[in-house]
Amino acid sequence: MFEYRLIPTVFSQDAAKALSRMAAERGETLWISIKVDTGMSRIGFAAGKEAVEAACAIAALPSLKIHGMFTHFACADEDPSPSMDRQLDLFLDTARQIRQRGVEIPLLHTANSPATLLHQKTHLDAVRPGDILYGLDPVDDDLWHSMEFKEVVTWETYVAHVKTVPAGTSVGYGATFTTDKDTVIATIPVGFADGYRRHLSNKGCVYINGCKAPIIGRVCMDQFMVDASDVPGIKPGDRVELLGEHFGILDMANMLDLNVDEVVTGISKRVPRVYAE
Numbered sequence: 001m002f003e004y005r006l007i008p009t010v011f012s013q014d015a016a017k018a019l020s021r022m023a024a025e026r027g028e029t030l031w032i033s034i035k036v037d038t039g040m041s042r043i044g045f046a047a048g049k050e051a052v053e054a055a056c057a058i059a060a061l062p063s064l065k066i067h068g069m070f071t072h073f074a075c076a077d078e079d080p081s082p083s084m085d086r087q088l089d090l091f092l093d094t095a096r097q098i099r100q101r102g103v104e105i106p107l108l109h110t111a112n113s114p115a116t117l118l119h120q121k122t123h124l125d126a127v128r129p130g131d132i133l134y135g136l137d138p139v140d141d142d143l144w145h146s147m148e149f150k151e152v153v154t155w156e157t158y159v160a161h162v163k164t165v166p167a168g169t170s171v172g173y174g175a176t177f178t179t180d181k182d183t184v185i186a187t188i189p190v191g192f193a194d195g196y197r198r199h200l201s202n203k204g205c206v207y208i209n210g211c212k213a214p215i216i217g218r219v220c221m222d223q224f225m226v227d228a229s230d231v232p233g234i235k236p237g238d239r240v241e242l243l244g245e246h247f248g249i250l251d252m253a254n255m256l257d258l259n260v261d262e263v264v265t266g267i268s269k270r271v272p273r274v275y276a277e
Helices: 013-026 049-059 082-100 113-118 141-147 249-256 260-265
Strands: 030-037 064-070 107-111 155-158 161-165 183-188 205-208 211-216 224-227 239-243
Touching: 013 030, 013 049, 013 064, 030 049, 030 082, 049 064, 049 082, 082 107, 107 113, 141 249, 183 211, 183 239, 205 224, 249 260
Parallel strands: 030 064, 064 107
Antiparallel strands: 155 239, 161 183, 183 224, 205 211, 205 239, 211 224
């Protein structure tokens, strides 16, 4: 925190006291941000008296300065959202009471990604986008498509093996798929240990050289198979798009009845990351 001048979130007085001691020992001043719980029931000082008294006590600690105060909405993806309105009113009333006690709070912020998009009154001094920085959908799908955001995450691999099998050949664990014609099978070296969901078995798809190839059989721990009969000239080493231009994160989320965050955070650490500007 001190080396990179980070601003920690504080939601207990014990933590604030510990940070105060650390800062004093270093002879430095640490900026902090106070979290207020207005209805999410996750972390934070309860809005109202508890948060007011805590903020005043923290403001009196040596070597700390309050940079800002924030809360988090539970239902900001709804429009209208009575729940969000109640949370916003609680937060603003709490901030007003704290300031009346003479405690300075330079920055108030409440707007997560959906609130940033849907509820301008929540913008206050700053907004706090998360999903939308990565082109991930936090709101109604139709509204999202109209906004023309682009997903920035792609997941790619390669073809590990290619073979042709006759009709009547079973594929994968449990023999849950049987070919009904001569079929070109491509083996893809990705599985559920990489975060590629087993529930995509027999219903997901990939794109190989831009051509669609449906998953056949169960997704294994480290591999899965696709029907690549419609991919001309397929060979080992060809590029495989798991998530990207043709089949996006939102597409996979809808297919699996998940939200977009579950898809991307489920990609395991053993998948190499490549960052591009």
